Amino acid sequence: MHLTVRCEAAGANCPHCGAWSEAFHSSYERNLGDLPIAGRRAIIDLRVRRFRCYQPECPRKTFVEQAPIFAERYAHRTRRLRSLLEDIGLALGGRPGSRHCTRLAIPTSRTTLLRMVRALPERSISTPTVLGVDEFALRRGRRYGTILVDAEAHHIVDLLEDPSADALVEWLSNHPGAKVICRDRDGVYASAARRGAPDALQVADRWHLVHNLADALERFAVRVLAALRKELKAEEFTDGAPPPELPLPVAPGRLIARNAERHDEIHELMAHRLTVSAIARRVRLDRKTVRRFANAEVAADLLGPRGRRATALDAYLPYLARRWREGQHVAAFLFDEVRQQGYRGSKRTVRRQLTGWRVAEPPPPAHAMLPGPRTLAWLLLRRPSDLDEKEQILLKQLYERSPELVCARQLAQHFLRLVRERRGRELDDWVADVHSAGPPELRGFSRNLQHDWAAVHAGLTERWSSGCVEGNVNKVKVTKRQMFGRARFDLLRKRVLLAN
Numbered sequence: 430m431h432l433t434v435r436c437e438a439a440g441a442n443c444p445h446c447g448a449w450s451e452a453f454h455s456s457y458e459r460n461l462g463d464l465p466i467a468g469r470r471a472i473i474d475l476r477v478r479r480f481r482c483y484q485p486e487c488p489r490k491t492f493v494e495q496a497p498i499f500a501e502r503y504a505h506r507t508r509r510l511r512s513l514l515e516d517i518g519l520a521l522g523g524r525p526g527s528r529h530c531t532r533l534a535i536p537t538s539r540t541t542l543l544r545m546v547r548a549l550p551e552r553s554i555s556t557p558t559v560l561g562v563d564e565f566a567l568r569r570g571r572r573y574g575t576i577l578v579d580a581e582a583h584h585i586v587d588l589l590e591d592p593s594a595d596a597l598v599e600w601l602s603n604h605p606g607a608k609v610i611c612r613d614r615d616g617v618y619a620s621a622a623r624r625g626a627p628d629a630l631q632v633a634d635r636w637h638l639v640h641n642l643a644d645a646l647e648r649f650a651v652r653v654l655a656a657l658r659k660e661l662k663a664e665e666f667t668d669g670a671p672p673p674e675l676p677l678p679v680a681p682g683r684l685i686a687r688n689a690e691r692h693d694e695i696h697e698l699m700a701h702r703l704t705v706s707a708i709a710r711r712v713r714l715d716r717k718t719v720r721r722f723a724n725a726e727v728a729a730d731l732l733g734p735r736g737r738r739a740t741a742l743d744a745y746l747p748y749l750a751r752r753w754r755e756g757q758h759v760a761a762f763l764f765d766e767v768r769q770q771g772y773r774g775s776k777r778t779v780r781r782q783l784t785g786w787r788v789a790e791p792p793p794p795a796h797a798m799l800p801g802p803r804t805l806a807w808l809l810l811r812r813p814s815d816l817d818e819k820e821q822i823l824l825k826q827l828y829e830r831s832p833e834l835v836c837a838r839q840l841a842q843h844f845l846r847l848v849r850e851r852r853g854r855e856l857d858d859w860v861a862d863v864h865s866a867g868p869p870e871l872r873g874f875s876r877n878l879q880h881d882w883a884a885v886h887a888g889l890t891e892r893w894s895s896g897c898v899e900g901n902v903n904k905v906k907v908t909k910r911q912m913f914g915r916a917r918f919d920l921l922r923k924r925v926l927l928a929n
């Protein structure tokens with residue numbers, strides 16, 4: 430859809446000297462893309478005139494009239510279309526943005542959208558009073574950057590491509606004014622914050638504190654579990670684990686007896702080289718049944734696992750059960766083993782027996798039921814009221830075997846209370862408790878706290894935390910995903926900062 434537009438004024442001001450001129454020289458048409466009309470692509474055909482400038486001292490001989498309310502000089506789009514495209518580019522990125530534009534009847538290429546986003550002016554960065562600092566993944570596991578967050582207003586302040594301490598120091602000296610800096614525990618950012626903003630209050634992030642505690646507990650769990658496993662294995666060796674439940678051999682019933690008779694009869698007829706059809710006629714059974722009898726080496730093989738009474742395998746079951754407990758679960762191997770001992774039944778019978786054990790899942794030995802170190806660490810960290818019945822029972826059983834676990838759990842829970850309720854003044858007591866009675870892993874953790882004591886204390890006392898960084902890291906992640914990992918850093922930063 431084309432709209433023809435022209436200016437009504439009789440003349441225009443010379444852009445160089447500002448003098449008014451109505452001396453018409455020539456005219457031409459500018460084509461400006463505009464917002465769609467009734468779902469159709471719209472183009473404004475703007476007729477512009479060229480005027481002469483007669484001011485003797487003005488070097489401009491002619492000039493073209495401008496329509497600044499429509500579009501900038503040389504632009505191919507109206508202002509309102511450009512600002513819509515910039516919004517789309519910021520919100521959706523290149524390729525999805527371009528698809529969306531096609532649907533809106535304002536077709537625009539991916540590269541054009543991205544160029545427009547790149548050309549957007551930077552928003553001036555005001556340093557927040559409470560600054561949260563953390564890292565975020567540019568390429569998961571490979572490249573990291575630094576994210577800076579306003580910890581009070583919960584929005585992203587800036588992204589740094591370089592995750593080093595030096596880059597943060599530089600940023601802090603270019604943007605002075607942060608009164609409080611929440612950062613990780615005594616890592617890269619801690620040292621950078623001390624150098625870049627020596628006057629700011631350093632706050633060790635509570636989330637990182639808990640994370641470090643979890644790491645220490647996991648190391649503790651590895652050690653305790655290894656000892657428990659050894660202990661339990663030794664006990665199992667002396668006790669002898671209970672065998673999988675064995676089906677008791679039962680005296681053959683009527684069905685068994687009849688089957689055995691039939692089996693003998695059919696096999697005798699087979700020995701006389703009668704065909705299956707001939708046998709079927711003779712014993713008055715259908716051919717399928719006869720074939721089943723013919724294929725079974727012994728009558729007992731004919732009974733299903735449920736209807737089973739006695740099988741040729743029964744005599745070998747104790748042996749099989751022992752081998753099963755020892756870890757041999759392969760039917761083919763076990764079949765070979767019992768055959769060497771005189772078993773004359775089929776391999777299928779052995780297989781069927783093992784399937785029963787597999788399905789019934791004989792209880793695994795106790796040492797295999799211990800949780801993994803990570804699971805145990807989280808069991809120790811979780812609030813007692815959050816544990817389900819199974820977890821409580823498991824913990825209770827473990828406590829009985831390892832008093833060290835009881836102590837570690839008490840200390841961990843106490844530390845979490847300090848964090849949750851910000852009772853920093855009790856931190857000294859906690860450290861003293863750990864050093865008098867705690868396991869070595871927790872002693873290591875508390876020694877680490879002492880290296881960064883003031884910030885840890887602040888983290889457990891002040892209300893600030895960079896906990897909101899997590900949420901903002903996720904925002905960056907979403908934007909990054911939209912860019913299909915092809916995000917160049919400058920574009921990612923612009924989209925994140927301006928879309929916020």
Ligand SMILES: [Zn+2]
Nearest residue numbers: 443446482487
């Ligand atoms: Zn002029």
